Amino acid sequence: xxxxxxxxxxxxxxxxxxxxxxxxxxxxxxxxxxxxxxxxxxxxxxxxxxxxxxxxxxxxxxxxxxxxxxxxxxxxxxxxxxxxxxxxxxxxxxxxxxxxxxxxxxxxxxxxxxxxxxxxxxxxxxxxxxxxxxxxxxxxxxxxxxxxxxxxxxxxxxxxxxxxxx
Numbered sequence: 001x002x003x004x005x006x007x008x009x010x011x012x013x014x015x016x017x018x019x020x021x022x023x024x025x026x027x028x029x030x031x032x033x034x035x036x037x038x039x040x041x042x043x044x045x046x047x048x049x050x051x052x053x054x055x056x057x058x059x060x061x062x063x064x065x066x067x068x069x070x071x072x073x074x075x076x077x078x079x080x081x082x083x084x085x086x087x088x089x090x091x092x093x094x095x096x097x098x099x100x101x102x103x104x105x106x107x108x109x110x111x112x113x114x115x116x117x118x119x120x121x122x123x124x125x126x127x128x129x130x131x132x133x134x135x136x137x138x139x140x141x142x143x144x145x146x147x148x149x150x151x152x153x154x155x156x157x158x159x160x161x162x163x164x165x166x
Contacts, residue, residue, distance in 0.1 A: 093137035
C-alpha cells in the first residue's frame with residue numbers, strides 16, 4: 001500500500017513487513033503484531049539530503065504499552081533484522097486520541113513496565129516524551145521532535161495494524 005504525504009513537507013513511503021515466528025520461538029500465533037506497516041519519514045531537501053550521510057536508522061514504536069508484551073519485542077526484533085535499525089525507541093503514549101475514555105494503567109506504571117521490556121536488548125530504549133508532554137499524544141508531534149533533535153537520522157516509524165488503519 002502507499003501513504004499520502006501526511007507529514008507536512010515530508011514524503012512518506014510504505015513497506016509491509018511480515019514478521020517471522022522463528023525470531024521469538026515462544027511467540028503465540030495470535031496475530032497481535034502482524035502484518036506491520038512501516039512508514040519512513042524523510043526530509044525533502046533534494047540534493048543536500050541525498051549527499052548527507054545517514055549515520056543512524058532510528059525506529060520509533062509508540063503505543064499505550066498497557067501492558068508491554070512479547071508482541072512488542074517481536075515487532076522490535078523483526079524491525080532490527082529486516083530494516084537494519086541501529087536503535088529503537090519505545091514511546092508510551094499519554095492519551096491516545098482514538099482510545100480516549102478507556103480505562104488505562106497510570107502512566108508511571110506503564111513507563112516502568114516498558115523500561116523492563118526494553119531491558120531485554122541494549123538496542124532498545126524508552127522515551128517518555130509523550131508522557132512528559134501530557135494531553136493527547138499525536139505521533140506527528142513526536143516525529144517532529146525527533147527530526148529536530150536528530151536531523152541526520154533516518155526515522156522509521158513502526159505502526160501496528162490498528163494504528164496504520166486510522
